Amino acid sequence: MDSQSQPVRPDFTKVRYVFFDLDDTLIDxxxxxxxxxxxxxxxxxxxxxxxxxxxxxxxxxxxxxxxxxxxxxxxxxxxxxxxxxxxxxxxxxxxxxxxxxxxxxxxxxxxxHWDWIPGARDALIQVSRKYPTGIVTNGFTFVQKKKFEYFSLNRHTRDLIISEEVGHLKPHPRIFEFAAEKAGVKPSSLLYVGDSYVSDIAGAHSCDWKTAWYHKGDRLPDPNLADLIFSSYTDLLDALEVPHKP
Ligand SMILES: [Mg+2]
Missing domain, CATH: 1.10.150 (DNA polymerase; domain 1)
Structure with missing residues (x-):
């Protein structure tokens, strides 16, 4: 991995709220x-x-x-x-x-066939003990709402935001602005965790959010806008200084 494009220790000390993408970030x-x-x-x-x-x-x-x-x-x-x-x-x-x-x-x-991405459930629970958390997802409302229910996501999250309800899909800035308003936190104190470079990382970055990219490949975009790239949820927890296990 290119050390130039991956800061060793991203500065997440100002993070006050963590939003997650849903598909292929928390749910497989x-x-x-x-x-x-x-x-x-x-x-x-x-x-x-x-x-x-x-x-x-x-x-x-x-x-x-x-x-x-x-x-x-x-x-x-x-x-x-x-x-x-x-x-x-x-x-x-x-x-x-x-x-x-x-x-x-x-x-x-x-x-x-719905199931969690390995480590995502524990990570969400642990992160939610330190920060308010939410979900911002593209997708059909009727499907995503069933996922929220099936995975009991309202137990660990404060805001569940679906693109169809906002009227814009990520990476449109309006959905990130909507989420920031709901969270009541300024953009630079928001962290977005997602697997899509374009929809999640570039989208949130353009709204001045911090970003953590769940990425398993070797290839990185140039320039790489992600503050953190992780392929194991333990690395996200370390970056947020959150304990691994309940
Ligand atoms: Mg995704």
Whole structure:
């Protein structure tokens, strides 16, 4: 790792509030999505002429691109839910089952595979004993609210903020400004913890927040705007001088 772009000890002494991203920061969304698509594959013989992991990877690629379009208000929510299946089936050249039915099966299976990122639950609990904490998440309100409930996130967090309710998705400054207003803390005393460099780190940094990037890869952007890069939650706890275990 480039020592020039990674401060050894980020200065988090002025932090007064910690906001977390949800998907792939606290909750393992990618794994749940992949497993749900394998479940979908097992239920539809039309899909079984392709490899289930090929289905999952095409869906992930198409879904990512459609979320970009959703963020730019180029497609709506129901259009996104339709197109991500229709385009995946077309790309794979498979006879398409009705997308509404597949979407329903997918959503049910997706929820069955929800689980924490390793170390994230304990870290959230420990951080919440020292700081007020919150969640700022892009995503559909009806799905994210179920996650809040399933993981009892209101027990450890004060503010649960969903992009759809604010009207802007990260990295739009308005969602970070909205969160800062709710927290009642000036931006330079806010820390944002997230896995997306563009949505989370660059977005929060541009609003003058401190940032901690949950990142497992080796490649770093240049310049790197993250105050901390961590791949294990113990490193985040150390940087915040928070004990590891309850
Ligand atoms: Mg994320």
């Amino acid at each position: 969304h990618k794994r749940a999505q992949e497993r749900a698509l394998v479940d979908v594959w097992t239920q539809y013989t039309e899909l079984q002429q392709v490899d289930p992991l090929e289905l999952a990877s095409q869906f992930a690629r198409i879904n990512y691109r459609l979320w970009e379009a959703y963020r730019n208000s180029e497609v709506g929510q129901s259009e996104l839910r339709r197109l991500r299946f229709e385009q995946t089936f077309r790309q794979l050249g498979v006879q398409a089952p009705d997308w509404r039915e597949v979407d329903q099966v997918y959503m049910e299976c997706y929820a069955r």
